[in-house]
Amino acid sequence: MRILHSSDWHLGRSFHRVDLLSAQAAHIDHLAEVVRAEKVDVVLVAGDIYDRALPGVDAVTLLDEGLHRLVSAGAQVIVSSGNHDSARRLGFSSRLLEAAGLHIRTDPARVGEPVLLEDEHGPVAFYPLPYLEPALAAGVLGAERSHAAVLQAAMQQVRASLKGLKGARSVVSAHAFVMGGTVSDSERELAVGGLGQVPLSLFEGIDYLALGHLHGRQQLAEHARYSGSPLAFSFSEADHHKGSWLVSLTEDGVAGVEPVAAPVPRRLARLRGHLSELLTEPRFAPHESAWAQITLTDPQRPAEPMEQLRRRFPHLLELRLEPERTGSTEAAGYTEKIAGRPDLDVCCGFLEHVRGRSATPAETLLLQQALEAALIEGMEGVAYDELTALTAEAEVTDAELQKLLSGRSPRRGSQRDSRGRSA
Incomplete structure (x- = not known):
């Protein structure tokens, strides 16, 4: 079986106000040509299909046309949602579309349900795990509210399913930040303070792990790889070699993985x-x-x-x-001071700067909750008050809430992080 591993299309995204839709359309055409030329059986897309939860009409049209081209080229297409996607919107009519060879997985409740395909050596079980936001998926999976815990619970369901599929080879796709991966400036943080990273050991025993979220094409292990984004979305990606992975599965598992270069609209x-x-x-x-x-x-x-x-x-x-600067004592600019620092550190540092004392533990927790609210609200439109209810076990008094927030919740709509990127 031949598998083309892709991810992070971010349809509808621009690059410093340059519209990338035509370049994204060209990339999907390129994938369809690879399917035909390399006799690809499965195109596997590991999340972040759209760039935002409410994609523009042009982006929706491109996805509709692009998926049709891939299926028409002769491949089964397996897609899962990422942290930029609205799982509910992307997953609409997913069960009806499976009969046409398009498998869209966005529901955490279906993580243990494989897409079963066959080649001359027998069955291959694909488990396309959607992005599992802990605040939303922990209850469904019966796990603690952390990225590692929800992915571990999902993989327990995967392994339980595989026990009933004797001799099946396994492919898992996941939209996650796995430890050891190299980041760029264009990825949205999955959790405040670096808590979104998970160990590669969570996925042990899988024939191939197709990862999405990090935008650089990279290898964590022979069987575990990020395809990266097909286009550059920040200047930190200037040295990336964009593309996808062509994976060959034989009777004994992965027989080979080849890089497939993507077309470059402009250096x-x-x-x-x-x-x-x-x-x-x-x-x-x-x-x-x-x-x-x-x-x-x-x-x-x-x-x-x-x-x-x-x-x-x-x-x-x-x-x-x-x-x-001619002297080593000359102060650096604000942009230089905060470059590369986590969002929570930037917020706490600003609070200290404007009032002359450090944030208390309770204030730090409130800032962390507000940042997490912005992350989730950008993904699914969850109201700030609803997220506050989800995090109600934090021991913060009403007086502290009133003092810090002055009775106001963060503004709805477009958010920007400490580096000016859209949240």
């Missing part, structure tokens, strides 16, 4: 230097047609730098200013 370039260097030096010439991020290091801000740079780099998308 990325991260450039740095004084304005005069960037405008004149030949060494920057190969990057003139790239989507560019430029960091200017001039001691003083030049006049109209964007206008000047775009004469040479017409696809300049992001301009940063980081003046060279």
